[in-house]
Amino acid sequence: QVVEQQGWQGLWAGNMINMIRIVPTQAIEFGTFEWTKRTMSSLQDKWKQNECPKLQIGCIDLNLSLSWISPTAVAGAAAGVASTLVCHPLEVLKDRLTISPEIYPNLGTAIRNIYRDGGIGAFYAGLSPTLVGMLPYTL
Numbered sequence: 001q002v003v004e005q006q007g008w009q010g011l012w013a014g015n016m017i018n019m020i021r022i023v024p025t026q027a028i029e030f031g032t033f034e035w036t037k038r039t040m041s042s043l044q045d046k047w048k049q050n051e052c053p054k055l056q057i058g059c060i061d062l063n064l065s066l067s068w069i070s071p072t073a074v075a076g077a078a079a080g081v082a083s084t085l086v087c088h089p090l091e092v093l094k095d096r097l098t099i100s101p102e103i104y105p106n107l108g109t110a111i112r113n114i115y116r117d118g119g120i121g122a123f124y125a126g127l128s129p130t131l132v133g134m135l136p137y138t139l
Contacts, residue, residue, distance in 0.1 A: 006101055017097060017107060021090035025083045033079035040071035080134050088130065089123035 002010040044067060096104045096114065104110035114122045 017094045021087055025087045028083040028086055029079040032082040033075045036078040037071045037075035040074050084130055088127050092123050092125055
C-alpha cells in the first residue's frame with residue numbers, strides 16, 4: 001500500500017532524519033554516561049575516605065552513604081534522559097515525515113509546518129510519555 005501511494009521512496013520516509021538523529025543521540029548518551037559514572041564513582045570514593053555525612057533526627061542516626069547506588073545505573077538513566085531532552089525534536093520530525101508524508105513531504109516543510117502550528121513546544125510533543133516510558137529501563 002505504501003508503494004502504491006508514495007512509490008518505492010515511501011518505504012524510506014523519515015529515514016534520513018533518523019540517520020541524522022543517531023549521531024547526536026549516541027554522542028550525548030556516551031558523554032553523559034561516562035561523565036556521570038566517573039562523577040558518581042569519585043563521590044563514592046570520597047565519601048568512603050571521609051566518612052559519609054550523618055543526619056540525626058531525634059534519636060535516629062542516619063548515615064547518608066552512596067555505596068548502595070550503582071554509578072552505572074545512575075549514569076544510564078542520566079544518559080537516556082539527557083539525550084531524549086536534546087534529541088526529541090528530531091524524533092518528532094521523523095515521526096511526522098513517516099506518518100504524514102502528504103502534509104510533511106520533506107524536512108524543510110516539516111520544520112516550517114510544525115513550528116507554524118505549535119511553536120517550539122510542538123517539537124517536544126509527546127516528551128512526557130517518552131520520559132515516563134524510559135523509567136522501566138532506567139531503574
